[in-house]
Amino acid sequence: MHGLFRWSSKWWPGTIPLVILWAFAAWTSTAPLESDLGQRATAALKDTVLDKTKIAVAGRDVTFSADAFSEEGRRSAVASVDAVPGVRLVNDDTRLVPEAKPFVWSAERDVVRVTLGGSTPLPAIKSRLLDAARASLSGVEVVDRMGLARGAAPRFDAAALLLIDQIGKLKDGKITISDAQVSLSGMARDLGGREAIAAALKNLPEGFSVAANEIRAPPYVFQAYKDPVAQTLTLTGYVPDNTVHAAIVAAAGRKFFSEKIVDNLKASVGAPASFANMVTSALGALSRLSTGTLVVSDREVKLSGDALYEASAGQIRAGLTKDLPRGWQAKPEISVKPAAAPVDATVCQQLFSDLLAKGKIRFESGRATIDPDSAGLLDRLIETALRCPTANIEIAGHTDADGDDGFNQALSEKRAQAVADYLVKAGLPADRFKAMGYGSMQPVAGNDTDEGKAQNRRIEFVVR
Structure with missing residues (x-):
């Protein structure tokens, strides 16, 4: 008996290397099989739509996890793995992607x-x-x-x-x-x-x-800048359409008698109601400033700059806020330009002549009502008159030769008087001005063309 035990105790340690060899052989034969099954299982899913897919193989058993986007897709994916040749068992850890309510x-x-x-x-x-x-x-x-x-x-x-x-x-x-x-x-x-x-x-x-x-919509912005140094009026921003565009540029040309119009306007939708009327009116106010900026943003009109004299500043402020359409707001920020140095009568006459060579005081046809488009020019004439406070000035009215001589004479007198009244209203002494009408008696051009007639219809300032 003791001999048998001794024999057994000598035998079992010899099995250890055999076990190790068996395990190594099993591992070396199983690892390629698992890798192959994993690759084939992954290939079987190539046409399925899944998220977070994982394949793990142990022997011939496959653990399959993924997020599927439908129950039918989930079942189809599991079936595809199960159908791979060599797979014995599929451990299904798949689940459906959560449903969003609301999506x-x-x-x-x-x-x-x-x-x-x-x-x-x-x-x-x-x-x-x-x-x-x-x-x-x-x-x-x-x-x-x-x-x-x-x-x-x-x-x-x-x-x-x-x-x-x-x-x-x-x-x-x-x-x-x-x-x-x-x-x-x-x-x-x-x-x-x-x-x-x-x-x-x-x-x-x-x-x-x-x-x-x-x-x-972004703010609907229209801008105009009057530069006295470059003598330009620059228009930028938007207008509703080409018709309004043309009308605004034409109005600027009438109101700004000496400035070059730089037109950078673009047509675009979104203009507020009454846009064209407000812009045209505000351009008239800008024309009276020495330098200034007009910004129309949606329904807000902001005008800033220097008026040429104190009375003009008050008129511009009041005019900008008068009769505003409903929903519009005006923000005038008007200061007064420092008074220019006085000049003698000869220089004063030259300044008047230069201004009236660049622009004309306009009136309603056949009447003595001054066209509002002439406000900018009139303010320049008033500024000049303020620079020669001792000079007496004759305001001379002239017409073309069309119509009755008596009517033309009376019209020339009334128009000259209307200009004199405008200057007095601005604060100048009435006794400095004498209104004279000459009818069609002193033409400066022929009356046989429209152009010549237009030149003959004029107001002149003569320093006495």
């Missing part, structure tokens, strides 16, 4: 970036939306904060792609899809952008509708 997706723009957030129904759609945003917003940072979820409305991707196209038209704002309802807020980048977005929304896929569109 919300968004695109938000600020000054420097666009952020895509919320949910998308498939990884391929998520990638497509990112690519579309980067292509549409070249040079703008696109931040991806989108997750994956079930529950998207049919044709979600078409709706989201259309809305991404609209993000480029925003200065800032947010566009949201909640189930099949679209909401928009923010400010359009350019005039007309709001209207362009509204037009695009009509092409949303069937089943989608606009719950709220709160896109605002």
